[in-house]
Amino acid sequence: MSLSPAARNVLRSVAATLVPDGAADLDEQVARKIASLPRAADRAELDLLLRLLDSRAVNLLFSGLALPFTQMSADQREQCMRGWATSRVPQRRKAFQALKRLTTVTHYTTPGAARAIGYPGPLGPPPATPKPIRPVPITADTTLSCDVVVVGSGAGGGVVAAGLAAAGKDVIVLEKGGYRNEADFTHQEGDALETMYDAGGVLATSDLGLVVLQGATLGGGTVINYTTSFPTPETVRREWARKHDLPHFESVEYTRALEAVARRLGVNTDHAKPSGRDQVLIRGLEQMKWHHGLLPRDVRGCPQDEECGYCGMGCRRGAKQSTLITYLKDAAQRGARIVVNCDVRRVVIERGAATGIEARVGPHALSVRAKAVVVAGGSVHSPALLLRSGVTLPALGRHLALHPATAVLADMERDVRPWTGTVQAHYSDEFADLDSGYGFKFETAPVHPSLQALAAPWESAAGHRARMARLPQTALVGILLRDRFGGRVRVDREGVAVVDYRLSRYDRVHLRRAITAAAEVLEAAGARDIWLPLARDVSYRPGAKEVRQEWLRQVDAAGWGPNQILLVTFHQMASCRMGATARTSVVDAEHRVWGIRGLYVADASVFPSASGVNPMLTVMAIAHRAAGIIAGR
Numbered sequence: 335m336s337l338s339p340a341a342r343n344v345l346r347s348v349a350a351t352l353v354p355d356g357a358a359d360l361d362e363q364v365a366r367k368i369a370s371l372p373r374a375a376d377r378a379e380l381d382l383l384l385r386l387l388d389s390r391a392v393n394l395l396f397s398g399l400a401l402p403f404t405q406m407s408a409d410q411r412e413q414c415m416r417g418w419a420t421s422r423v424p425q426r427r428k429a430f431q432a433l434k435r436l437t438t439v440t441h442y443t444t445p446g447a448a449r450a451i452g453y454p455g456p457l458g459p460p461p462a463t464p465k466p467i468r469p470v471p472i473t474a475d476t477t478l479s480c481d482v483v484v485v486g487s488g489a490g491g492g493v494v495a496a497g498l499a500a501a502g503k504d505v506i507v508l509e510k511g512g513y514r515n516e517a518d519f520t521h522q523e524g525d526a527l528e529t530m531y532d533a534g535g536v537l538a539t540s541d542l543g544l545v546v547l548q549g550a551t552l553g554g555g556t557v558i559n560y561t562t563s564f565p566t567p568e569t570v571r572r573e574w575a576r577k578h579d580l581p582h583f584e585s586v587e588y589t590r591a592l593e594a595v596a597r598r599l600g601v602n603t604d605h606a607k608p609s610g611r612d613q614v615l616i617r618g619l620e621q622m623k624w625h626h627g628l629l630p631r632d633v634r635g636c637p638q639d640e641e642c643g644y645c646g647m648g649c650r651r652g653a654k655q656s657t658l659i660t661y662l663k664d665a666a667q668r669g670a671r672i673v674v675n676c677d678v679r680r681v682v683i684e685r686g687a688a689t690g691i692e693a694r695v696g697p698h699a700l701s702v703r704a705k706a707v708v709v710a711g712g713s714v715h716s717p718a719l720l721l722r723s724g725v726t727l728p729a730l731g732r733h734l735a736l737h738p739a740t741a742v743l744a745d746m747e748r749d750v751r752p753w754t755g756t757v758q759a760h761y762s763d764e765f766a767d768l769d770s771g772y773g774f775k776f777e778t779a780p781v782h783p784s785l786q787a788l789a790a791p792w793e794s795a796a797g798h799r800a801r802m803a804r805l806p807q808t809a810l811v812g813i814l815l816r817d818r819f820g821g822r823v824r825v826d827r828e829g830v831a832v833v834d835y836r837l838s839r840y841d842r843v844h845l846r847r848a849i850t851a852a853a854e855v856l857e858a859a860g861a862r863d864i865w866l867p868l869a870r871d872v873s874y875r876p877g878a879k880e881v882r883q884e885w886l887r888q889v890d891a892a893g894w895g896p897n898q899i900l901l902v903t904f905h906q907m908a909s910c911r912m913g914a915t916a917r918t919s920v921v922d923a924e925h926r927v928w929g930i931r932g933l934y935v936a937d938a939s940v941f942p943s944a945s946g947v948n949p950m951l952t953v954m955a956i957a958h959r960a961a962g963i964i965a966g967r
């Protein structure tokens with residue numbers, strides 16, 4: 335659905351207000367993004383919002399300006415937008431963020447705009463690496479059959495498929511994304527988001543309070559992730575074993591599963607050469623005398639050079655051991671069939687047993703008949719698929735954990751070039767266990783223009799542009815919160831996943847503590863100006879301790895609610911959690927969906943709660959064990 339002509343007209347003025355130096359067709363590019371949003375309800379809401387913005391009555395009420403937006407002067411438009419950005423009314427902030435994110439990210443991911451702020455863009459063309467996997471082409475309505483059909487090819491799906499194929503099973507893997515390998519990694523941000531991230535990178539919770547980043551490509555999150563490979567922490571294993579009545583998490587069997595996947599991925603700590611960002615982090619932590627350590631990474635022969643910061647858009651060297659070049663390749667070599675661009679709509683459940691799936695591959699219908707179905711679409715889409723298929727367990731979609739992430743950012747004297755160097759190399763667990771294993775980690779992450787555009791407050795076009803122009807000197811301390819209280823995945827009338835999540839009061843206390851500590855780290859590292867990704871532009875120049883305290887007071891006044899502070903989730907977990915009863919969980923200890931024969935889940939959604947560490951290795955260990963169980967039946 336495209337925007338109505340009236341909404342299109344307002345969008346032109348909005349784009350010119352948010353980014354006055356944007357390309358002539360910026361509004362057209364944004365309109366195309368709106369038209370491709372997965373939910374019809376979101377598209378309709380944006381259309382309505384844009385039309386409301388042109389209502390005299392609405393503007394009089396909210397901004398004291400009895401004018402349609404399109405007839406305001408440039409100053410009046412800016413005043414109006416600022417009012418929406420910083421409003422006390424959550425719906426107005428949500429509306430503003432939708433427009434700000436779409437417009438500024440679209441602008442700064444175009445090569446010309448990025449170059450203008452000192453960002454070089456891709457460092458040369460991609461290599462001509464051949465594609466070792468041959469996906470099955472679907473060129474007409476098709477029915478296939480196999481022993482086990484696996485939905486999703488990420489950390490969970492890839493490992494389970496390889497394990498089952500190794501056990502001699504006839505396996506079909508169905509992946510919604512396309513097959514892109516080294517030869518396709520253009521390292522253009524706009525292209526990478528559009529082709530390898532779910533919903534083109536614009537997925538968010540229903541109130542837009544959290545940006546949801548997840549992979550949607552063959553190999554799933556493992557292709558675009560940051561290679562950090564922590565094993566499941568002992569405290570978390572104990573919690574899952576004892577609190578959730580799942581003793582296998584404390585078993586030797588589970589330890590062996592962790593060891594097996596770490597071995598296949600070549601996890602090591604020999605590739606932790608600090609990037610410019612990491613150097614700032616380490617300097618600050620050492621000054622504070624706080625913990626820091628080398629990150630274990632799933633890389634082989636990673637050069638840890640300038641190009642490595644681009645590996646969130648795919649590793650061109652083939653150093654990152656994604657499932658694409660490990661488990662899926664293993665599975666394909668053992669005869670597993672792989673179908674890409676395949677959106678699984680429904681698991682077929684007949685007389686209490688899963689007998690296959692129904693999917694769309696472009697214009698064609700694909701049915702797969704199977705003795706078992708393994709759902710591994712990730713923690714947003716696995717529960718959505720089960721809900722669409724008529725599974726009605728009370729815990730389904732609930733308890734969703736997101737590891738809400740944010741950062742304290744800083745303007746440094748010298749260039750940091752935060753998009754370059756080892757993708758992640760160091761971390762700190764100084765505050766990882768503030769209360770029964772809950773707390774936060776410090777890590778850094780590469781900052782390309784899109785992330786800076788999301789993070790930089792917009793109270794005026796000039797203020798936002800000034801932060802963008804300081805990208806090369808920007809450093810950050812990333813905060814990864816282990817959230818104790820979760821959200822929920824549901825489906826709308828069309829069966830599209832909707833993510834509801836509100837940061838709990840408990841988790842917010844940890845977040846505030848994290849922000850204070852991260853600011854101290856940046857001060858100790860020599861930051862000149864410290865800021866937060868808030869709706870309000872609240873920053874300070876380090877000086878006496880009181881200066882930081884005054885800043886914190888201003889941060890409190892700016893608010894901690896949705897769209898007052900930017901939160902991003904890179905880790906979605908626990909929405910089909912494993913447990914001991916059908917009342918409190920979705921799968922049993924053997925990955926079986928309660929009450930349905932032949933239906934399994936094997937991805938991050940089965941975590942009983944948040945893992946507290948970057949989850950990939952835990953997902954893989956769980957999937958490794960699941961493959962053994964399913965093959966044995």
Ligand SMILES: Cc1cc2nc3c(=O)[nH]c(=O)nc-3n(C[C@H](O)[C@H](O)[C@H](O)COP(=O)(O)OP(=O)(O)OC[C@H]3O[C@@H](n4cnc5c(N)ncnc54)[C@H](O)[C@@H]3O)c2cc1C
Pocket residue numbers: 485486487488489490491508509510511547548549550551552553554555556558559560561562563564646676677678679710711712713715716719758904905906936937938939947948949950951953
């Ligand atoms: C930018 C980024 C950086 C990250 N960095 C790290 C890191 O350094 N270390 C770490 O441990 N973790 C990291 N993660 C998280 C990690 O990648 C995920 O936790 C992990 O991949 C989850 O595994 P999964 O199998 O649950 O889902 P995924 O790996 O996301 O795989 C799910 C797949 O299923 C497909 N799918 C979904 N629905 C359907 C459907 N209906 N039909 C067909 N296919 C479907 C999706 O397209 C996707 O490819 C990062 C994530 C992101 C986004």
